[in-house]
Amino acid sequence: MKLLVTGGAGFIGSNFILYMLEHHQGYDIINLDNLTYAGNLENLTSVSGNKHYSFIKGDIADARLVGDILNNGVDAVINFAAESHVDRSILEPASFIRTNVLGTQILLDSAKEKHISRFIQISTDEVYGSLGTEGRFTETTCLHPNSPYSASKASADMIALAYHETFHMPVLITRTSNNYGPYQFPEKLLPLAITNLLEGKHVPLYGDGLNVRDWIFVTDNAEAIDLVLHKGREGEVYNIGAGNESTNISLLKTVVKLMGKPESLITYVKDRPGHDKRYAIDPSKTMNMLGWSSRTSLDRGLKTTIDWYEKNREWWQRVKSGEYMKYYKKNYSAKGLKTQ
Ligand code: NAD
Ligand code: DAU
DSSP: OEEEEETTTSHHHHHHHHHHHHHSTTOEEEEEEOOOTTOOGGGGGGGTTOTTEEEEEOOTTOHHHHHHHHTTTOOEEEEOOSOOOHHHHHHOTHHHIIIIIIIHHHHHHHHHHTTOSEEEEEEEGGGGOOOOSSOOBOTTSOOOOOSHHHHHHHHHHHHHHHHHHHHOOOEEEEEEOEEESTTOOTTSHHHHHHHHHHTTOOEEEETTSOOEEEEEEHHHHHHHHHHHHHHOOTTOEEEEOOSOEEEHHHHHHHHHHHTTOOGGGEEEEOOOTTOOOBOOBOOHHHHHHHOOOOOOOHHHHHHHHHHHHHHTHHHHHHHHHTHHHHHHHHHOOSSOOOOO
16 A cells, blocks of 8 residues: 555654554555644654655645645545644644645545545544543534634544545544654643653643543554554544543653652643543444554553653754754755655
């Protein structure tokens, strides 16, 4: 198979590419990413010389470029490309609408024109909104997004499903809970906490710290997406989650303990506006229909992740200092299509 992975220089996309190259020898993967602040080709250094992997710097909203890439025998598109951070969407919603909504629609159009045989839209549990203390999100839960980020992702889901209904496009959607693991940009809670603690800094905890998130190790998500790609049914949505609900305060206390740091480094700060209280994913459909289940317990995943950030200080220090962006400016021109 030849896959076009968009947003492959980001956290989940790069972990997915590494997973696929390891588990599907012979598959060709093209990574299309326009290298926003969140894109980091250093995530993919280990495969940069692999003849089955290539990188193209470009925008999913560039119909001509996407059309040219799809002309080269691409079988499936897996769309990870997005603006993904909720706090940024509150500060500056426009780029979220542009990439997550318009970009997805343009990508869908190109894939329709080229009769691509599989289009996987990577979505999020945040499209369902916020839960009370009871229940979990199923694929039939009504969409009720509350942030500009989740509203843009819900819009993309609706457009993708409309392309399936109207144009019979082979669209499938995954909705995943909070991912964590190696190569996550240190603006998200866990990598921010771990790297701050390694630097002896405080960890900001929003509001009362009682918001609940449902955590999944990124490789388990990659395995589920692989199954959706190969075995999923067109027009269907698949929830992916590992049943690891935790309040933020409880999660941070575990991290602090595992790292041998004092709890006093956890600092309560002003809450996020419109902060969703609780997410919890019911992954039964994905488990029953595709035979998937998560492999990594929260305890083991956290230990692996902390260990990775301890051993890869250079990676996150270059991200935190902004050094990684200088590398791109030198090696990739704004319009260039240099391959890695
Ligand atoms: P990320 O922010 O780490 O990476 C996003 C990538 O997309 C970056 O490499 C960026 O350069 C690229 N990109 C952004 N705009 C682009 C454009 N217009 N054209 C081409 N590339 C572009 O995000 P992530 O955490 O890896 O999330 C990947 C996908 O998974 C997103 O669609 C997100 O909504 C979804 N998701 C994330 C999580 C999570 O916990 N991180 C959970 C559920 C779903
Ligand atoms: O649920 C899936 C979503 O998970 C994805 O769709 C998003 O792309 C991804 O960013 C993530 O969104 P969250 O808003 O849940 O993740 P974040 O890491 O920003 O925050 C996790 C929780 O921790 C949330 O309740 C807010 C809180 N938080 C976050 C940060 C950055 C803090 O208390 N302090 C912080 O500094």
